[in-house]
Amino acid sequence: MKTYAKPPAKEWDHDASTTARAGADPLLEVRHVAKRFGGREVLRDISLDVASGEFLTILGESGSGKTTLLRLIAGFEQPSNGEIWMSGERLDTQPPYRRRVNTVFQSYALFPHLTVAENVAYGMRVQGVPRAEIPPRVAEALAMVKMSASAETPPARLSGGMQQRVALARALVNRPKLLLLDEPLSALDANLRRQMQTELKALQREIGITFLFVTHDQDEAMALSDRIALLRAGALEQIASPREIYNSPTSAYTAQFIGQTNLLTAQVSGGTARAGCLLWPCAAPEGPATFSLRPEHIRLVDGASGGNPASCRFRAKLENQTFCGSTDMLEIVSPDGQHLRVRVPSRGILEDEVDLEFSAKDCVRLRDAGSS
Amino acid sequence: MSAAAPQPRTKAGGLGIYAAAVFAFLYFPIVVLVIYSFNGAGVGGFPPRNLTLEWYRILFSDRAIWDAVLNSVIVALAAVMIALSLGLPAALALDRVSFPGKALFRRLVLLPLILPGIITGLSLLMFVRYTGQKLSLLTVILGHGTALISVATTELFAGLQKMDRAQEEASLDLGANYWQTFWRVTLPNLSLPLAAAGLLIFTLSMDEIAVTFFLIGRDNTLPLEIWGRLRRGMTPEINAISTLIFIFSVALILFWYHLRTRGQSSAEPLLAAEPESFQGKLR
Numbered sequence: 267m268k269t270y271a272k273p274p275a276k277e278w279d280h281d282a283s284t285t286a287r288a289g290a291d292p293l294l295e296v297r298h299v300a301k302r303f304g305g306r307e308v309l310r311d312i313s314l315d316v317a318s319g320e321f322l323t324i325l326g327e328s329g330s331g332k333t334t335l336l337r338l339i340a341g342f343e344q345p346s347n348g349e350i351w352m353s354g355e356r357l358d359t360q361p362p363y364r365r366r367v368n369t370v371f372q373s374y375a376l377f378p379h380l381t382v383a384e385n386v387a388y389g390m391r392v393q394g395v396p397r398a399e400i401p402p403r404v405a406e407a408l409a410m411v412k413m414s415a416s417a418e419t420p421p422a423r424l425s426g427g428m429q430q431r432v433a434l435a436r437a438l439v440n441r442p443k444l445l446l447l448d449e450p451l452s453a454l455d456a457n458l459r460r461q462m463q464t465e466l467k468a469l470q471r472e473i474g475i476t477f478l479f480v481t482h483d484q485d486e487a488m489a490l491s492d493r494i495a496l497l498r499a500g501a502l503e504q505i506a507s508p509r510e511i512y513n514s515p516t517s518a519y520t521a522q523f524i525g526q527t528n529l530l531t532a533q534v535s536g537g538t539a540r541a542g543c544l545l546w547p548c549a550a551p552e553g554p555a556t557f558s559l560r561p562e563h564i565r566l567v568d569g570a571s572g573g574n575p576a577s578c579r580f581r582a583k584l585e586n587q588t589f590c591g592s593t594d595m596l597e598i599v600s601p602d603g604q605h606l607r608v609r610v611p612s613r614g615i616l617e618d619e620v621d622l623e624f625s626a627k628d629c630v631r632l633r634d635a636g637s638s
Numbered sequence: 639m640s641a642a643a644p645q646p647r648t649k650a651g652g653l654g655i656y657a658a659a660v661f662a663f664l665y666f667p668i669v670v671l672v673i674y675s676f677n678g679a680g681v682g683g684f685p686p687r688n689l690t691l692e693w694y695r696i697l698f699s700d701r702a703i704w705d706a707v708l709n710s711v712i713v714a715l716a717a718v719m720i721a722l723s724l725g726l727p728a729a730l731a732l733d734r735v736s737f738p739g740k741a742l743f744r745r746l747v748l749l750p751l752i753l754p755g756i757i758t759g760l761s762l763l764m765f766v767r768y769t770g771q772k773l774s775l776l777t778v779i780l781g782h783g784t785a786l787i788s789v790a791t792t793e794l795f796a797g798l799q800k801m802d803r804a805q806e807e808a809s810l811d812l813g814a815n816y817w818q819t820f821w822r823v824t825l826p827n828l829s830l831p832l833a834a835a836g837l838l839i840f841t842l843s844m845d846e847i848a849v850t851f852f853l854i855g856r857d858n859t860l861p862l863e864i865w866g867r868l869r870r871g872m873t874p875e876i877n878a879i880s881t882l883i884f885i886f887s888v889a890l891i892l893f894w895y896h897l898r899t900r901g902q903s904s905a906e907p908l909l910a911a912e913p914e915s916f917q918g919k920l921r
Contacts, residue, residue, distance in 0.1 A: 342807050362810040369811045375804035379826040389812035392822070440812060 293318040293476050294339070294357075294444055299348035301334055308334045310500045312348070316444070316478060321470050323479045323487040325523075326497035332480045333372075335497070336446050339478065340369050353443065368437035369446040372453070374429045376421035382432050383408070383417040389440040407439035408432075410469070427458045434466075438473065447479045451486065463489055484524050488512070496520055516633045521558035528564075528606045530557040530629065539629070542602040546578040546626040556632045561595070561609040563628035567621050579623045582606070584616055598622070668884060675877035693874040703879060706863035713778050713850075713859055714843040718836045720783025725790025725835070726828075732791070733798040751788045755848025758785050763852040774855035781853045782843045789842065790835045797831025830897060837894045841887060 292315035301309040309331045316322050326332040337343045339350060341362030350358040357365060368389070376385050386404045395403075408414045411431035421429055430450060437445055451459045451466075467490050470477050481487055487494050488508045495505040496519075504511055504520045515521035518529055532541035532548075534555050539548035541557070567579065585605075586597040589612060596608040598620065608622065678688025697703060728747055732740070750758055762781045763773075771777060805827065809819040825832075847861045854862055860883075864876055 340807075340811055342810075361815070362807070363813045363815050367811075369808070371804045371808060373802065373804050375802065375808040377805060377808070377823060377826075379829075388809070388814070388822075392809075392812065392814035392818050436808075436812070 291318070291354075292316055293320075293353060294478070295351040296335075296339070297349045297351070299335070299338060299345045299350060301331070301338060301343065302346045308500050309338075309345075312497075312502050314495055314502065314505055316476060318443075319474050319476055321467070321477045321479065321490060321492045323481060323491035323494045324497060325481060325484060325487040325494050327523075328482055329499075330497040331500040332482075332497050333448055336369070336448050336478065336480050339444075340367055340446055341365050366443045367446060368440050368442040368444075369448065370430075370433045370437050370450045372448045372450065374421075374426075374433040376429055376432060376436070378420065378422055381418050381420055382413065382424070385421060385432060386436045386439050388436065393440075403439055407435040410438070410473075411435045426453050427462065430454065430462065434469075438475065442475065444476045444478060447477060449481055450479075452481070452483070459486075466490065488524070494524075496523065498523075514630055515558055518556060518558070518632050521630070521632060526561055526607060526609075528559045528561065529632075530559055530604075532557055539626075542604050543600055544578050544580060544604070546624075546629060547576060548626060548629070548631075550631050557629040558632055559606075559624060559629050561607040562593075564606065564608040564610075564622050564624045566608075566610050566616075567623045569621055576627065577623050577625045579621065581619060581621050584618055584620050587616055596620070671877050672881045672884070675874050675881045677874055677877075693878040697875050697878045697882075700875065702858075703860075703863060703875075706858045706860045709775060709857050710844055710860040713775060713782055714840045716779040717782035717786055717843040718839045720779070721786040721790040721839050722794075722832060722836060724783075725787045726794055726832075728787065728791045729794035729798055732795050747791050748788050750785045751792070755785075755846070756852075759849040759852030762849065766853065772855065773853060775857050777853040777855065778850055778859065781849045782846060785846075785849055786839045786842060789839055793835035793838065794828065794831050797828050797834075801827050833897055834894055837890055837897075841890055845883075 294316040296312055296314050299309060299312045300307070312335060314322075324332045324335060334343065338345050338358065341358075341360065345358055348358075349356065352366070357367075377388065380388065383404050386407055387400050390400045390403065404417070405414065408417055411434050413428065413431050413435060416424060416428065416432075421432060424432065430453075433450070447466075451462050454462060463486060466477075479487075479490060491508055493505060493507050494511050496503040496511065498519055504516050506514070511520060512524050515524065515527075521527040521529070530541040530544065532539040532544075532555055533553070534540075534548050534550045535552050537547060537549065539546055539550065539555065539557065580600060582598040582600045584596060584598055588595040588597075590609075592612060593609050594612045594616075596610065596616070598606050598608055600606065673686055675693055676689045676691070677686035678690040678692065679686070731737070732744055732747075737743075759781065762777075762784070766773065766777050801824075805823050806819050809823045810816070814822060845861055846859075847865065850859055850862060858866065860879075864879065867873075867876060
């Protein structure tokens with residue numbers, strides 16, 4: 267049984283605008299955590315902080331270890347190395363039922379032998395919350411996820427989206443400090459999924475509980491998160507806000523995983539980067555380097571010459587033009603044979619030869635570049 | 639019978655006759671047994687004459703038979719309790735704990751299913767003699783209970799394998815300790831396999847002869863009572879009790895089948911009324 271004092275009711279009306287603040291005490295600290303199953307290394311030296319009230323997404327391909335990290339925090343697995351702390355207390359040595367952490371499972375994991383209301387009341391029942399207090403809190407939680415009408419229904423009769431809401435209410439009613447969500451939207455169809463994303467984000471703002479969200483869907487991560495932690499094969503690739511991770515990826519992997527990009531393999535010398543026939547001013551250290559250039563940062567221009575000195579103009583052959591509604595995706599080949607993708611506001615059918623331009627500032631130098 | 643059923647339609651003619659023959663071979667003796675329980679002219683003679691309920695009247699006033707039925711029910715219920723309460727921990731261990739010698743343990747648990755009843759019975763008898771116990775219904779109960787643990791273990795293990803483990807994790811996550819999780823989530827999820835295993839063990843125990851034969855004391859179970867009477871000559875009273883057993887068994891099998899199909903066709907567990915009334919009957 268949990269022994270913590272009941273949090274003040276005010277916690278529900280927590281100020282909405284909280285985001286990750288540098289310098290604020292982190293709610294959760296993951297320190298050098300590693301996890302091995304048998305000889306297989308699933309997580310390698312993961313360190314990250316989660317600020318109170320933050321919406322942090324752990325993003326990664328399947329097999330990247332993101333769910334394992336979540337299960338370590340929930341307490342279903344033990345780390346092979348490292349420590350996990352929450353609010354200044356060691357978390358990883360505690361059994362799952364003593365952690366002020368609740369989970370929304372990918373399969374929802376509702377109890378089929380209990381009604382919706384009994385499912386939501388479960389946590390309070392087993393923790394010995396006074397009986398009189400339970401029904402109003404269940405009603406409040408069900409109202410919050412708009413499921414009041416189904417309180418007496420067995421969960422098997424509900425649709426996936428409705429079960430999802432019940433699972434959310436069942437977790438949130440316990441007023442956890444941290445809510446873990448394991449790909450909670452992956453079983454829903456596209457429309458419902460978008461709607462639930464909006465609601466989830468609004469809910470998180472409203473109640474101010476810290477969310478740790480696991481997904482493999484980069485669009486979902488971008489839309490919801492204050493920060494994204496990108497996992498790659500069990501290691502932390504980059505952790506930053508959606509804007510930062512999109513605009514300043516540190517590695518080719520991040521640049522390609524979050525959105526689409528062109529990778530330019532260049533040689534920097536004398537303040538100029540040269541990738542084949544493409545030249546642009548560059549302050550990076552001398553030597554080989556790889557740059558990321560987003561498709562939307564390449565523009566169509568009139569005429570192959572001119573333009574300002576901080577940009578690069580070139581003429582290229584158009585191989586393919588795909589209409590995507592508001593934009594067109596162009597596949598082009600530069601005179602020296604580099605294939606690039608370009609996204610431009612949609613217009614009519616283009617000619618076979620096009621003139622293009624990009625600014626030097628949009629070429630982002632990547633860490634794991636060139637020679638390494 | 640199941641061999642004949644799923645064949646393609648083209649060969650239906652020959653196979654139909656074959657299937658009918660197999661069914662006749664299986665069920666004709668039972669039909670004869672039932673008919674002769676109403677035969678006024680005793681067990682012999684064809685066709686049956688003077689149809690009567692006399693044998694059932696005699697049966698219902700036969701104290702010895704009903705004492706034997708009571709003994710059998712006591713033994714079966716006790717065997718169900720023993721087998722389930724020992725089989726559940728064994729199934730849990732097989733499902734979720736990894737320990738040295740697990741593969742061996744698994745085979746040893748299943749051994750009584752494969753061993754001939756004579757071996758099991760004889761070894762239990764030697765054990766009872768060794769400990770200096772007197773043979774009685776108690777020894778029969780212990781014999782049935784231990785021999786049928788394997789049935790309980792396999793049925794409950796299958797049930798555990800089908801269970802969604804995330805439910806137990808959800809329970810722990812919501813603040814229930816392991817003990818609370820077992821009582822509030824694991825056990826309710828197992829109500830169906832528990833009921834099914836209970837029914838199966840009950841029926842197996844009710845008609846067990848081999849093990850019982852070695853361990854029986856002065857109080858006969860029903861199969862041994864019938865066996866004893868047959869040695870003194872057949873009367874249609876035996877047909878009558880056999881007919882009642884047959885009806886009872888079919889009812890149990892239908893009920894068991896009903897539980898099974900319900901468990902498979904919907905994610906919903908049993909509604910509260912049925913397993914409770916059934917478990918009430920067991921206790």
